[in-house]
Amino acid sequence: MVGGIIKDVGNISSNKTGSWRTFRPVVDKNKCIGCGTCKMFCPDVAIEIVDGKAIIDYDHCKGCLICKSVCPVGAISSEEEAK
Amino acid sequence: MSSEVISSGHSACAGCGEIMGERMVLEAIGKDVIVCQATGCMEVTTTPYPKTTFKVPWVHVTFENAASVASGVVEADRKLGGDATVLAIGGDGGMMDIGFRALSGALERGHDILVVITDNEAYMNTGIQRSSGTPKYASTTTTPAGKVIPGKLQWKKNIARIAVAHGAPYVATASVGFPQDLAAKVKKAKSIRGPKLIHLFTPCPVGWGFDSSKTVYYAKKAVETGLWPLYEVEHGKLKIDQKPSFAPVEEYFKGQKRYKHLTPELIAEIEKHVKDRWAELEKQEAAGINLQLLP
Ligand SMILES: Cc1ncc(C[n+]2csc(CCOP(=O)(O)OP(=O)(O)O)c2C)c(N)n1
Ligand code: SF4
Ligand SMILES: [Mg+2]
Numbered sequence: 521m522v523g524g525i526i527k528d529v530g531n532i533s534s535n536k537t538g539s540w541r542t543f544r545p546v547v548d549k550n551k552c553i554g555c556g557t558c559k560m561f562c563p564d565v566a567i568e569i570v571d572g573k574a575i576i577d578y579d580h581c582k583g584c585l586i587c588k589s590v591c592p593v594g595a596i597s598s599e600e601e602a603k
Numbered sequence: 604m605s606s607e608v609i610s611s612g613h614s615a616c617a618g619c620g621e622i623m624g625e626r627m628v629l630e631a632i633g634k635d636v637i638v639c640q641a642t643g644c645m646e647v648t649t650t651p652y653p654k655t656t657f658k659v660p661w662v663h664v665t666f667e668n669a670a671s672v673a674s675g676v677v678e679a680d681r682k683l684g685g686d687a688t689v690l691a692i693g694g695d696g697g698m699m700d701i702g703f704r705a706l707s708g709a710l711e712r713g714h715d716i717l718v719v720i721t722d723n724e725a726y727m728n729t730g731i732q733r734s735s736g737t738p739k740y741a742s743t744t745t746t747p748a749g750k751v752i753p754g755k756l757q758w759k760k761n762i763a764r765i766a767v768a769h770g771a772p773y774v775a776t777a778s779v780g781f782p783q784d785l786a787a788k789v790k791k792a793k794s795i796r797g798p799k800l801i802h803l804f805t806p807c808p809v810g811w812g813f814d815s816s817k818t819v820y821y822a823k824k825a826v827e828t829g830l831w832p833l834y835e836v837e838h839g840k841l842k843i844d845q846k847p848s849f850a851p852v853e854e855y856f857k858g859q860k861r862y863k864h865l866t867p868e869l870i871a872e873i874e875k876h877v878k879d880r881w882a883e884l885e886k887q888e889a890a891g892i893n894l895q896l897l898p
Contacts, residue, residue, distance in 0.1 A: 524652050526652065526653055526654070526655045529659075530610030532650075532654040532655055533610040533611050533612040534654070535612035537611070537613075561779075561818075561819050563615060564615075565604055565605055565609060566604055567604070568604050580604065580611035582618075583617060583815075584816060585618075586816055586819055589817065
């Protein structure tokens, strides 16, 4: 017996968890070396490295700021989210 | 955005170490996997039917039987000529307490499965109740530190050693603070036939009471202080993967609400315990004992 089957894998991405955020991580593209450390630790899979720079998906980033704390070159800062 | 194995949009808390660990494990395994997931935060926050974060075959099983379901899945897969990595994954509550009998049975029968325990040291999904994985003197809602007790009174259950005692050919500890080490262990486990177990340290900002940005900090500090040794036991032979700097354990406790009641005496007791355990660990490695043959 099977309770239920979900065929549309990863369909939870329609949940826009970016609305949870109280602080917003901001990447300084001049400092970012594209090492991917932030991406590796992001619990929300909300960071991509594009053309050698970290890009944050603000639709899903919950603002935990792990990225800011692990960045080896201090390229990520944070700003209070506008209400 | 999404990775190969999970997508954004799940409702694990901001800074959750457990979903971080589960993704790292799945990325290291790759797409040819069948996940048997025990109840807990990693089921509730990832898969509110009809939605899921997972992009690989994944089945939610009850709280107590992830290892039993994985046993059946792997036997069926092999009969059908498959060679998928069958992963039984669950929390400390799911694997070390309530699913422990199922886990013991699966290890003893010797199925070709990988077991990963994502250990956040309490029953987080139901509100931070103590488990056998909760460390000594941690305050939880069922071991509240106060006038009567200084948090949990027992040491943490040593589940990795219990797996070794079952004769499992590969057992390792890991921490989300060291993703390369974790990935290497997952890949090693994949290459070995039979039951494998990885005990993975996954800090929980909500249950431990620390700022969500500090998950990786604590995952590293636990290792650096010696509280969470990184080692592996392959066919009974112990290998220590990282010798800690033995930073004072206090550095790890600081900033965690579950430990804010700790007195210098309690800290000294834990510090001594860490040193004693490390002395034994190093003796065993140096002696090259086959831990599976120990009577
Ligand atoms: C048989 C049974 N008992 C109790 C529960 C309620 N329950 C659901 S999740 C959970 C806690 C899970 O703890 P753990 O395995 O450590 O995972 P975590 O939530 O910490 O990730 C409990 C007690 C249940 N689902 N089934
Ligand atoms: S309670 Fe802890 S383990 Fe559960 S989703 Fe939140 S951070 Fe993760
Ligand atoms: Mg738990």
